[in-house]
Amino acid sequence: MSASGVKKVVLAYSGGLDTSIILKWLKEEYDCEVVTFTADIGQGEELEPARAKAEAAGVKEIYIDDLTEEFARDFVFPMFRANAIYEGEYLLGTSIARPLIAKRLIEIANETGADAISHGATGKGNDQVRFELGAYALKPDVHVIAPWREWDLLSREKLMKYAEDHGIQIDYVKQGKKSPYSMDANLLHISYEGDILEDPWAEPEEDMWRWTVSPEQAPNEPTYVELTYAKGDIVAIDGKPMSAAEVMVHLNKVGGENGIGRDDIVENRYVGMKSRGCYETPAGTIMLKAHRAIESLTLDREAAHLKDELMPKYASIVYNGYWWSPEREALQALIDHTQQVVNGVVRMKLYKGNVIVAGRKSDTNSLFDASIATFEDDAGAYDQKDASGFIKLNALRLRVASRLKKS
Known part of the structure; x- marks a missing residue:
């Protein structure tokens, strides 16, 4: 036109x-x-x-x-x-x-x-x-x-x-x-580019940051938050039901107060150049750590590993602008299917820029069986003799290759 x-x-x-x-x-x-x-x-x-x-x-x-x-x-x-x-x-x-x-x-x-x-x-x-x-x-x-x-x-x-x-x-x-800076802000983050940040060796000035205190100035006592998950999404904090936006507003506040979410990155743009940017993502930093914690308890091993293999592809799809593509929609359908069992509560400890998992539980979907995992007598729940055959079968190709090298 x-x-x-x-x-x-x-x-x-x-x-x-x-x-x-x-x-x-x-x-x-x-x-x-x-x-x-x-x-x-x-x-x-x-x-x-x-x-x-x-x-x-x-x-x-x-x-x-x-x-x-x-x-x-x-x-x-x-x-x-x-x-x-x-x-x-x-x-x-x-x-x-x-x-x-x-x-x-x-x-x-x-x-x-x-x-x-x-x-x-x-x-x-x-x-x-x-x-x-x-x-x-x-x-x-x-x-x-x-x-x-x-x-x-x-x-x-x-x-x-x-x-x-x-x-x-x-x-x-x-x-x-x-x-001095080119900035972009939304509920998930605020970014900073330009000025002294165009030199990857230059440390960001402290007064640049807007959402977070420095870890050095964060409180000397940790803050605990309990995040309730339903099908992979946070639906309540400390027992109080919240919408998605309310969750992020709350976590941005408590995360920022505890010096959480600062990042200084040199990234590869889709158009071909490297660029240096600084980011504050308090809620997102907490959410990523907590979500992986509840998945560790509720998600099947191979489903979790498959998600980890696909994640870099998914991230590149989003970064490069293909949100509305068939490949993102297909990946999303698979991911969302895995999240049906991701239900429970994660307790997070926020302290001087650190996001620490302090506990996780799921009354309905936990795959953690203490009677099997225990170092004490498991009363026959796991026969340790079975490991011998398992190890030998998995070592078979290594043994064959080793013999070949020696010959």
């Missing part, structure tokens, strides 16, 4: 520097009507200023949607059933938010009769891939406008000059100091 064919665009809009400029740029370059969409996914920011800015820019259709519960319930929780973690460290906080935003962009485009959607992701990052793969999966013929791949405003200085020339109100400079 050519620029002349675009009459209405739905823009993923934050009200910040980039999307405020994109809003104006779309009107000028495409001579089209712009619908703005701002998602509340638990970033903890007041979103009404985005509405005011959109109104001031002449936008007639403004969507500001609270997607917090949907985000936690339908995206974060299914991902944590898989114990997904990318490259051994990253808990996918930004990655998992993009398919939901893409979904809502397409829904609004359908509701408003828009010809296209637009986003503010740069041509160097993963988010452009995630937004657009999601959009095409949900609406194959949608037209996507990615300004960072079209315009020549490829530096902050040029963006600031454009904003000044066009009278665009921005909050990029506050009290005479440039905001």
